[in-house]
Amino acid sequence: MDKDTEARIQQLEETLAHMTRVTDDLHEVIARQDADIALLTRRVEMLMRFAAEQQAHAEGSIPLADQRPPHW
Template structure:
């Protein structure tokens, strides 16, 4: 095996690895977007629920007792 062939094999393996990692990062990015939207929706829902209870200020907007 020549040095050139060995380098070409290494480049091929590295290229495949980079492509696989890129796919994983893209998939995780989509999942993070979905989860971010869900958390925002749940926060909104909880804030609306707290307002419906009639406590006045939603707990999420209140200062902690140690402040």
């Protein structure tokens, strides 16, 4: 092989190594975000259940889910 071909191959290998590193880094970010989203979803569900229970136990009030919207 001539020097030009070897230089091109080396450049391609460096680019591939860089792209592999970027892909691995992005994979880690996506995995962490997926875990964060799952945790936040569970917390929102818990808060919604808690709010619904509080409304159900409030005396003399109609649960928000059973009330008509103000534009009716």
